[in-house]
Amino acid sequence: xxxxxxxxxxxxxxxxxxxxxxxxxxxxxxxxxxxxxxxxxxxxxxxxxxxxxxxxxxxxxxxxxxxxxxxxxxxxxxxxxxxxxxxxxxxxxxxxxxxxxxxxxxxxxxxxxxxxxxxxxxxxxxxxxxxxxxxxxxxxxxxxxxxxxxxxxxxxxxxxxxxxxxxxxxxxxxxxxxxxxxxxxxxxxxxxxxxxxxxxxxxxxxxxxxxxxxxxxxxxxxxxxxxxxxxxxxxxxxxxxxxxxxxxxxxxxxxxxxxxxxxxxxxxxxxxxxxxxxxxxxxxxxxxxxxxxxxxxxxxxxxxxxxxxxxxxxxxxxxxxxxxxxxxxxxxxxxxxxxxxxxxxxxxxxxxxxxxxxxxxxxxxxxxxxxxxxxxxxxxxxxxxxxxxxxxxxxxxxxxxxxxxxxxxxxxxxxxxxxxxxxxxxxxxxxxxxxxxxxxxxxxxxxxxxxxxxxxxxxxxxxxxxxxxxxxxxxxxxxxxxxxxxxxxxxxxxxxxxxxxxxxxxxxxxxxxxxxxxxxxxxxxxxxxxxxxxxxxxxxxxxxxxxxxxxxxxxxxxxxxxxxxxxxxxxxxxxxxxxxxxxxxxxxxxxxxxxxxxxxxxxxx
Numbered sequence: 395x396x397x398x399x400x401x402x403x404x405x406x407x408x409x410x411x412x413x414x415x416x417x418x419x420x421x422x423x424x425x426x427x428x429x430x431x432x433x434x435x436x437x438x439x440x441x442x443x444x445x446x447x448x449x450x451x452x453x454x455x456x457x458x459x460x461x462x463x464x465x466x467x468x469x470x471x472x473x474x475x476x477x478x479x480x481x482x483x484x485x486x487x488x489x490x491x492x493x494x495x496x497x498x499x500x501x502x503x504x505x506x507x508x509x510x511x512x513x514x515x516x517x518x519x520x521x522x523x524x525x526x527x528x529x530x531x532x533x534x535x536x537x538x539x540x541x542x543x544x545x546x547x548x549x550x551x552x553x554x555x556x557x558x559x560x561x562x563x564x565x566x567x568x569x570x571x572x573x574x575x576x577x578x579x580x581x582x583x584x585x586x587x588x589x590x591x592x593x594x595x596x597x598x599x600x601x602x603x604x605x606x607x608x609x610x611x612x613x614x615x616x617x618x619x620x621x622x623x624x625x626x627x628x629x630x631x632x633x634x635x636x637x638x639x640x641x642x643x644x645x646x647x648x649x650x651x652x653x654x655x656x657x658x659x660x661x662x663x664x665x666x667x668x669x670x671x672x673x674x675x676x677x678x679x680x681x682x683x684x685x686x687x688x689x690x691x692x693x694x695x696x697x698x699x700x701x702x703x704x705x706x707x708x709x710x711x712x713x714x715x716x717x718x719x720x721x722x723x724x725x726x727x728x729x730x731x732x733x734x735x736x737x738x739x740x741x742x743x744x745x746x747x748x749x750x751x752x753x754x755x756x757x758x759x760x761x762x763x764x765x766x767x768x769x770x771x772x773x774x775x776x777x778x779x780x781x782x783x784x785x786x787x788x789x790x791x792x793x794x795x796x797x798x799x800x801x802x803x804x805x806x807x808x809x810x811x812x813x814x815x816x817x818x819x820x821x822x823x824x825x826x827x828x829x830x831x832x833x834x835x836x837x838x839x840x841x842x843x844x845x846x847x848x849x850x851x852x853x854x855x856x857x858x859x860x861x862x863x864x865x866x867x868x869x870x871x872x873x874x875x876x877x878x879x880x881x882x883x884x885x886x887x888x889x890x891x892x893x894x895x896x897x898x899x900x901x902x903x904x905x906x907x908x909x910x911x912x913x914x915x916x917x918x919x920x921x922x923x924x925x926x927x928x929x930x931x932x933x934x935x936x937x938x939x940x941x942x943x944x945x946x947x948x949x950x951x952x953x954x955x956x957x958x959x960x961x962x963x964x965x966x967x968x969x970x971x972x973x974x975x976x977x978x979x980x981x982x983x984x985x986x987x988x989x990x991x992x993x994x995x996x997x998x999x
Contacts (some may be wrong), residue, residue, distance in 0.1 A: 418946035427503035430524035435470040437471035451501040455530040455552040466923035469552035481552040484509045486516035499525035511647025514550040527813045536605040559641040563923030573611030574923035582926030584851040584889040593851030608653040622662035634952040635666025678989035683728035683926035684885040686983035691737040692749040704852045715959035722977035730784045734887045738779035741767045747781040762787035768811045774809040779827035789815040793875035806832040807862040814877040822995030829886035859896040865905035885931040905932040916946040918984040940994035953979040
């Protein structure tokens with residue numbers, strides 16, 4: 395026998411000996427939870443299954459594993475139709491360590507629970523990968539839906555939106571990585587329709603058109619906010635009105651709202667670019683603005699330093715706020731500014747209004763700025779008040795500054811502030827009346843109160859706001875500045891949308907909302923993904939023909955809350971990335987500016 399034959403014989407003998415000594419694996423000895431293809435609970439019977447511990451075998455439709463994501467994956471009932479809806483569950487696998495991908499056939503054992511409006515399996519005791527090329531379904535979805543059950547039936551399904559969506563809100567973008575989307579921009583119901591049944595119908599209209607784009611994570615205040623790609627930045631914003639396409643992911647329900655956790659990055663298009671400056675026709679010679687300045691507290695007045703009662707918490711935050719407010723006001727280039735939410739700390743050199751006026755003057759030394767000083771140490775008892783700043787090189791004060799502390803302006807609504815001005819070049823006179831009515835929050839505890847929420851779309855304190863409108867008109871009939879003419883511009887934050895009772899009452903009293911005539915699509919505020927205007931500029935009907943234009947300058951309401959001046963809750967990198975000394979997100983309200991032809995402000999009309 396040759397050497398080669400001997401080696402072959404030894405090798406063959408070794409293999410035969412090993413085969414004789416090995417023991418075949420008995421399939422019955424494998425635990426049933428790990429035995430692919432064995433009996434398991436059908437997906438559509440999980441809820442009726444008697445035991446809490448269940449065994450499932452299905453196909454992974456989407457994976458969000460990892461502690462900085464959802465700590466799990468979604469499992470569908472096996473099938474061959476790639477677009478048919480199949481029963482599905484969420485699998486929480488935080489402690490397992492088995493990586494799965496869409497298309498994996500997986501067998502699991504765990505406890506039943508609830509998650510995202512559907513079922514979950516958690517506290518897993520077994521995870522077995524049985525295959526890697528199984529078919530999973532993606533259900534096409536189009537909005538609006540006809541009824542809520544259509545989305546309820548799709549919970550935990552992998553879905554694909556068949557059309558682009560519009561960003562309507564981003565209040566929770568920095569905190570939870572979510573964006574509110576809808577088929578179109580949505581109106582606050584009482585901005586465009588009457589309170590009551592019509593407003594409730596429009597609320598339903600809005601709900602059927604909206605969905606939330608989530609980020610596939612349960613992390614609160616993530617270090618990187620993914621939207622828009624490659625990440626949120628002051629120079630890469632996502633604004634309400636922008637468009638999102640190619641949305642595909644898994645549907646869940648969170649607090650009555652439906653969210654999509656995407657399986658791929660959606661595509662964003664900046665269809666609502668930032669406006670560089672207000673857009674006015676230029677036919678007039680006078681501009682008046684209303685601007686809520688988001689609790690402008692300078693920390694040097696009666697408030698007693700930082701943190702301030704309602705505004706900036708640190709000097710750094712205040713400087714960020716101050717710079718933006720000043721740049722916004724200078725870009726508006728108004729002759730008179732009615733400001734809301736200014737610290738109510740008097741009119742001395744250390745006051746908030748004095749500080750803001752100095753800042754404007756220092757930033758624009760070629761202009762002359764001054765502020766209105768009533769004959770009082772402060773206006774009302776609230777922490778905030780209205781204030782008026784004006785260009786003294788363009789207009790001058792005539793008559794006296796006046797405010798009204800009559801009920802309901804003694805508590806709730808802030809006292810209105812009035813001052814008459816004369817245009818230096820033409821001699822035209824007009825009175826500016828700055829207002830801030832009672833807000834819609836912190837409803838009275840007594841359910842029988844006239845100010846309780848009536849469910850008609852106007853929220854609570856509506857009765858007080860109506861009373862405020864009535865008392866305001868009554869006060870103005872007495873010409874509080876001492877100048878007896880009706881060239882009155884009534885403006886500010888009325889905390890009432892255009893079709894609500896207080897605004898209807900002011901119209902009944904002869905004050906016409908300029909936006910109704912010239913900018914019916916205007917809005918100054920976005921709340922829970924719906925746009926409307928809490929801020930208004932009205933003129934007495936006798937001077938309406940002097941108004942040549944109006945603009946809602948959308949620098950704030952459409953911008954993410956993340957860009958506001960506070961540094962709290964932001965990493966050092968985010969504090970740098972989300973701030974620039976520009977007007978954008980200088981406040982949560984957009985300013986409104988009207989243009990007038992002062993030659994038409996004839997006295998004695």
